[in-house]
Amino acid sequence: MQEIIDQFIAGLRQTSWLEFLAVVAGIASVLFSRVENILVYPVGLLNTTVFVYISFRYHLPGEAVVNFYYTIMSIYGWWMWARRDAQQQPALHVSFSSGLQWQQQFLFFTVCYVLLYAFIALMRRWFTDGAIPWADALASASAFTGMWLMARKKVESWYWWIVTNLASIPLYFVKGLVFTSVQYAVLLVLAVAGLLSWQRRARVSAAALQ
Numbered sequence: 001m002q003e004i005i006d007q008f009i010a011g012l013r014q015t016s017w018l019e020f021l022a023v024v025a026g027i028a029s030v031l032f033s034r035v036e037n038i039l040v041y042p043v044g045l046l047n048t049t050v051f052v053y054i055s056f057r058y059h060l061p062g063e064a065v066v067n068f069y070y071t072i073m074s075i076y077g078w079w080m081w082a083r084r085d086a087q088q089q090p091a092l093h094v095s096f097s098s099g100l101q102w103q104q105q106f107l108f109f110t111v112c113y114v115l116l117y118a119f120i121a122l123m124r125r126w127f128t129d130g131a132i133p134w135a136d137a138l139a140s141a142s143a144f145t146g147m148w149l150m151a152r153k154k155v156e157s158w159y160w161w162i163v164t165n166l167a168s169i170p171l172y173f174v175k176g177l178v179f180t181s182v183q184y185a186v187l188l189v190l191a192v193a194g195l196l197s198w199q200r201r202a203r204v205s206a207a208a209l210q
Contacts, residue, residue: 022050023183030187033150034194036094036201041078045071058175065116066140070147077151094153094201105145105156113141132171139167155202158195165191 029044048070055064083091097105117137146160165188173181 018050019054019177019179022047022054023179025050026183027186027190030190030194034190034197036153036198038078038081041074041081045074048074054177054180058177065119066143069144073147073151077147080151081153092153093205094155094198095205096202097149097154097156101154102156105149105160108148109141109145109160112144113137116140132174135167135171139164139171142167153198155195155198158191158198161191162188162195 025043025047029040029047032038032040032043048067051067052064052071055067080092081090085091117133120133120136142160142163146157146164149157149160165184168184169181169188171181172178172184
């Protein structure tokens with residue numbers, strides 16, 4: 001335990017200003033998403049673009065790919081959340097997924113996981129021997145799914161974020177990115193809070209439509 005604590009303290013001391021900036025932006029974006037504030041996307045773009053660079057530097061090709069995907073989906077989500085109906089009210093509301101949508105989510109996750117695992121395994125063989133294919137693919141595929149659902153304001157996006165955070169905490173810690181590991185621990189707590197908040201919002205929206 002003492003060795004882990006010492007490693008944690010040493011890792012914090014080695015945290016670069018770039019990593020610190022990305023972590024703060026990441027936490028802020030989740031806070032905005034929890035309260036359904038569109039600032040989740042411009043703030044999130046700062047986080048994702050920095051982490052593309054950091055991920056490649058620390059041999060996390062899967063995370064680099066997912067952060068590039070985040071960047072694209074942030075633009076898409078920004079557009080989706082900004083849409084208005086005829087009364088100039090948000091056109092998209094927080095809602096629960098249907099049974100069919102659950103199946104689509106698991107299929108999307110499975111395809112992403114298989115493709116990412118193969119990609120990361122190949123990258124490890126040729127370029128990044130420090131990669132951990134199964135863990136990186138799990139964190140990345142669940143994040144792909146969560147980001148897609150977040151753009152459509154689906155409650156279930158938070159379940160996928162919880163999986164992402166659980167996988168990312170040890171993944172970044174063993175890579176020496178301790179401050180980023182702490183970020184995911186904080187994000188895990190925020191994801192649980194976000195899930196509870198969006199469940200309430202979805203019930204209110206569903207009741208209003210009846």
